[in-house]
Amino acid sequence: MKIEQHHIQDSNNKNLKTHQDNFDFLSNNLTKKGVNVNTLIKKLQDFQVAIPSWALGAGGTRFGRFSFYGEPSNLEQKIQDIGIIHSLTQTAGAVSLHIPWDIPEDYNAIKELAGSLDIKFDAVNSNTFQDQANAKESYKYGSLSNTSEAVRQQAIQHNLDVINIGNKLGSKSLTVWLADGSCFPGQNNFQTALQNTENSLKDIYKGLPNDWSMLIEYKPYEPNFYSTVIQDWGTSFMLANACGDKAYSLVDLGHHLPNSNIEQIVSILMSKGKLGGFHFNDSKYGDDDLTVGSIKPYALFLIFNELVYGMKNNPQNPDLAWMIDASHNVKDPLEDLIQSLEAIQEAYAKALLIDQDELKSAQLNNDVVKCQEILQDAYRTDVRPLLEKARIENGGALSPINAYRSLDVRNGLIKERGKNTVATGL
Amino acid sequence: MKIEQHHIQDSNNKNLKTHQDNFDFLSNNLTKKGVNVNTLIKKLQDFQVAIPSWALGAGGTRFGRFSFYGEPSNLEQKIQDIGIIHSLTQTAGAVSLHIPWDIPEDYNAIKELAGSLDIKFDAVNSNTFQDQANAKESYKYGSLSNTSEAVRQQAIQHNLDVINIGNKLGSKSLTVWLADGSCFPGQNNFQTALQNTENSLKDIYKGLPNDWSMLIEYKPYEPNFYSTVIQDWGTSFMLANACGDKAYSLVDLGHHLPNSNIEQIVSILMSKGKLGGFHFNDSKYGDDDLTVGSIKPYALFLIFNELVYGMKNNPQNPDLAWMIDASHNVKDPLEDLIQSLEAIQEAYAKALLIDQDELKSAQLNNDVVKCQEILQDAYRTDVRPLLEKARIENGGALSPINAYRSLDVRNGLIKERGKNTVATGL
Amino acid sequence: MKIEQHHIQDSNNKNLKTHQDNFDFLSNNLTKKGVNVNTLIKKLQDFQVAIPSWALGAGGTRFGRFSFYGEPSNLEQKIQDIGIIHSLTQTAGAVSLHIPWDIPEDYNAIKELAGSLDIKFDAVNSNTFQDQANAKESYKYGSLSNTSEAVRQQAIQHNLDVINIGNKLGSKSLTVWLADGSCFPGQNNFQTALQNTENSLKDIYKGLPNDWSMLIEYKPYEPNFYSTVIQDWGTSFMLANACGDKAYSLVDLGHHLPNSNIEQIVSILMSKGKLGGFHFNDSKYGDDDLTVGSIKPYALFLIFNELVYGMKNNPQNPDLAWMIDASHNVKDPLEDLIQSLEAIQEAYAKALLIDQDELKSAQLNNDVVKCQEILQDAYRTDVRPLLEKARIENGGALSPINAYRSLDVRNGLIKERGKNTVATGL
């Protein structure tokens, strides 16, 4: 299933006048304050977020999973789903593959399909947190950190294979998320586990093409519940430094202890030129993988404030790999992703409204009240007309959610695929 | 020092046209969506928040305190400060006294002063967490929960005295916040401590005038670091039920464990007719007492969603005692309070925009995506023109912060009071 | 597979002398301090903990599951596994069934088997957090709290069916754990959800036999990640009161927000006669379901201090339903359960060593240092000889783990059952 341009435009038509009024009014106000609205819209249009191939079906918890109808059951269908989202939002122009769940059978066909939908291949993700059928070694007690060399070698080779697959598709980065750790005190020797991990990462790094990056994710707990080998940004940063210039840290918003100041971490990593990628989601308790911006939108805005600052002032960082990493337990996965993309663009737009010179000046004067006023002035602005404009200029929908519903996309998918399909990897 | 009406109007004049344009545009949009803008503005105007008498000077931490210039050094000056805030915001029409820090010397004079500034006397607060000079008994090991009857009696009598003072001023409620608890396992017998507290509260309750309420605050920790006698809403609720119909729970936003869902607590207390008061502030880690809305504005909005719902659907609750309970360590206290008041009004206005019928209908259909869209549509609306309108109709400032600064209020206060005054209780 | 008495005794023999020396030395010391060692041992022997029928196989996380060899694949085998544990520890004399995973096919045969192993049927557990094949209604959006009456009725009826099943086996209590809640703000109307839950529980309560209890579990989050309907003890307590005298709260150690003072909750529930059951496990981050005592053994001791106090001073509580509720992701499930049972007995024994009169006296004197000394003196005592004595007097093993290994139980089970069996419900 594919959404035709004219369907989107039809769905836009009836609200176009309202949009234009709102946009003109806001644009006028912002221009008076010195904002270059066109530049801002261009930046929003350039901001593309990858959709991971595992996010197109319903997720679940250890207590069970309630599937959604019409889920994609192969990689082609997954890319088609992303195509739908991208045609509506004009923000989802990339896919991030999870290997081995989504190994292409026919590389050319897949590349052609993605190309036809204007979708690039972003970071590829390895999986050493589950045992695959026919695998010789088990990851039950760890992969890159395992005390057994045979297990480590299998995990290293898997990552090299993933690079190889990604290379054929045009990916330029490998994301390594390790579930390795321990459930009980004493189970692991922390020093050995870290040393093994460092050595393994270096072996993978050796196989990295010159124009690739390696992104090292961190997470404090889960699936291991006592310790994780790469538990925090400090460890990820240390490992990235040990590997070399093409290794970076990757921040996933849900991978922090309660009350963490994530925006500060983002800022410090950027100042050191070591932020390589970003996984968006939201959470109230742990790695809840909820829709981006659904719980703490102001925190997301503060993070984007640091990202905007860093993208301008810290050129030593690479182009960041942006990805949504959420789970869709009670929503239509495509609607959930549309809401996430909207929240990301909103936070980005608001962060772009901050007058960085004025802020710096207030900071120099220790005018704390003014600093807050500046941030809140940007945050309180209703930027939705800007997002709409950015989208429709590129052929997207004024309201992607409304268009998705009025075009009855989900029923179209069910008709095509049947009700009880299950996405691979779930 | 007092701000004259015409000074405020002068400061408003130059931005009045911009305001009117913004208001008209927003009002028009909202009206089209079915919002009765006048009703909404009336509700904002009726929403008055008490300023506690201890919040007009700089706060501090156990590591020290950096004082602010021109602090009020007696109750009259504190009320004058609130008068300044109220004249600018038209939202701070009440004071909440802390006894013994602010016992009036001349009741009539104080009442007259407050009346002239349009300030009412809201809940009075007792203090049994510090020893007063000349006090016979010490609260080091607790007050209403103490194992010593003499200490409990002293604390009960103090609360009765506070009621008496409040009564002379027109207050209608007593807020009891207990610091009681323990720093170490074994220090307290939990059951005895709770039973003593219940008995003490009942004794205070007996002395409560018929038209008064008793508000029982809860807090999980600090200043005691192992246990608190009234640790959570469940305990507060149990005690309020034990005391009687005039006893209620009081929610302070900072008094919860990490990740608590406060809006749910608010909702449940309202459904049971047992929410009596509310202390506003914001926090990232614990009882940080930061400016309202400065850290988690969306959570504040969700709480107001429950308050709005409850104020409409749960008439069994009393009129709530609203108060700001923040500490001002690095800002001018008056500016901090102005920012807090603005954030409260903003959250309230946004919550009022939620179409409760549409929400209920989406909930019945388990349309989770729609539920979120409804909340976010309200939240993403820039309601500042509504707040401005509500203020200026009542004689307040378009922008209270800007007016406060352009009128050079702080320097006026310093001129009147001198630089190095210290507010009582700090 | 069944362990024969003489095998256990053989395995005990070689360490019997060492045990006796240790026991004599400790017993002598304790007697000098006024402890009645025989009474204490009798209490340890009487303390029996139920094993849930889902805990005999490997657990997992949402990221995957690594199965264990020789898992029981039907109810008979599960009860045999418990029989093995009980014969070694003499502490696991009960099973807690999970319905529908473990509905007996032949009630008499199952009762006979359990009886032959000295195993009672403790609380039965209903399951409304997963959809069953052929179920008419789905629990995706809640069960007892669902906005749809048909769903609520199905869930109520399921609970009544569970009571019926339990009744045939001799169970005397029903444990209700609800996964109900919401993943996103706005998804649920908190008041409606709670009211529906209360009504549904009352309907179940009506079907409760006179000599049964209903145990209402609470949990702050997971599988729902924004709110849970029965989020904390306060809500559980309120619901138990609404249902009636036979309804109680059930405390699961892992179901609390970070930093919660669980021992205080236990104490308050007991003082109000409303503690009905207890689920043991341990955790560092959330509901990690780790081996009891593996992370915070001192907290477990403090909880037992309150339990011991309450069992003596609060006779209004029923006999508590004790159960282990852990998940076994990286250990042999039977070994994990043995370690949990040992940790429970250890904490209980240490709590029994506390001189409650001395403690009360130190509390009255506010001698905080002494209070701590009293608790720590008990906690620092090595009570293992007492546990050994309690076990071997009843025919158990000196060291259940060592006996389990030296008797090569797991290989016996694999031989009987095959390697790749999977326990129902996992």
Added chain:
Amino acid sequence: MKIEQHHIQDSNNKNLKTHQDNFDFLSNNLTKKGVNVNTLIKKLQDFQVAIPSWALGAGGTRFGRFSFYGEPSNLEQKIQDIGIIHSLTQTAGAVSLHIPWDIPEDYNAIKELAGSLDIKFDAVNSNTFQDQANAKESYKYGSLSNTSEAVRQQAIQHNLDVINIGNKLGSKSLTVWLADGSCFPGQNNFQTALQNTENSLKDIYKGLPNDWSMLIEYKPYEPNFYSTVIQDWGTSFMLANACGDKAYSLVDLGHHLPNSNIEQIVSILMSKGKLGGFHFNDSKYGDDDLTVGSIKPYALFLIFNELVYGMKNNPQNPDLAWMIDASHNVKDPLEDLIQSLEAIQEAYAKALLIDQDELKSAQLNNDVVKCQEILQDAYRTDVRPLLEKARIENGGALSPINAYRSLDVRNGLIKERGKNTVATGL
């Protein structure tokens, strides 16, 4: 006041026989298991912990302070207090000075006094979190990170002065704890604040004598409640690397976010040769500064497990600066310190009992159950007889708390100093 040796011995006499029996029995058991008891006792005796000069009086919270009778009111008296603790425990052979609270007036006299009590001068602590009378610049908005160069210079110079003072006394390390940070989003530019801090630390480092270390403490929040410049070990580690070989991280047990795995941090820092010092205390919620071992003794044991491992396997670390950093709000400060010292020695002794070879072997076999058994076997051992032996061999008390009380030390101090003295800095 000074405790005479013969008084301690008198107090020991009546329990000496019991001690000897207990010691012999334990020693015999441990020897059978292959433990060299003499070596272990020697290690306990060598383990000396510094007492900070601010810890001899009652602490407090922002809500108030309840003073203790007989507090030391000058440095001499503080050192005498430490002398008392050391004579009883034989574990507190060092003092850690806080400047400017405790600048010696007569260096030689102070050195002589300390020497006579067998007390060394450990790390010196600077204070840039409070303004000193007559200070030209204020630290309200930060010290080493301040945007104003004048403020930074003042803070740098203060640290150099502290080094100078320490140098005269024989100290060999400087501890830098920064309160710097921000209370509100936007207040600080994270990158600038960190860069300023790095530059300032480098300037201090230049003034460090060759045989000194600089210890960089981290803390996530408080007194600033939105961000701290040196928020976590990662930042501290990065700064230490930037400064040079003599700069190290310092771990304070209370300075972590909820649920942090501190033992892993300790382990990683040691493996990188960058752990320089350690502040002991305990906590349930935040930086509660409670008695060591009073809340989470097992976590303390796990930390010591890593320390013991690191002290053996990571010779690249310096001799660690051990210090107690607790606050004494409801206990006699000296008794509190005695309890802390006991808990430290206990955790150390238990960690020394772990058979590291056996543990490593179980880890290599992924025998998780065995790993736990090994740790718990050590932890469950009652090591008090070893601590007693270590103490009395060196002239200390069998039970320091009992001796302190039977010798009526507090009343002696009150007699000498008067009741209402107040320790400097409180």
